[in-house]
Amino acid sequence: MALIDCPDCGHRVSPRAPTCPNCGAPIAAAGRATDQRLVTPGLLGRLATVLGAWLVFPWVVRLLAFLAGIALLAVMFATAR
Structure with missing residues (x-):
């Protein structure tokens, strides 16, 4: 130095x-x-958040669609009597 x-x-x-x-x-x-520094702790946190949201969001949408389908079937069977 x-x-x-x-x-x-x-x-x-x-x-x-x-x-x-x-x-x-x-x-x-x-x-x-x-x-x-090129990579800072704040940048790593933001990247982890974006990557996590990118990976988790499709599964949340699928779960909500599945639950909506279950609710729709329950309503259909309840009103068919």
Whole structure:
């Protein structure tokens, strides 16, 4: 890992350090690259939700159609007497 220069005193500092050990200046804003991951926990949660809904929704529709058919048959047999 390459060291960076402190923006205030010029002392060589690790980019992971929150502040400069020499002068106390914040390093995070000056030299640290932001954490830009391609896959984040929020993205994984959204993907899991979409995938789950995509897999579960057809089964819910089939179940509702089956129950509606049962209800229709029950009404037909009850009124046929």
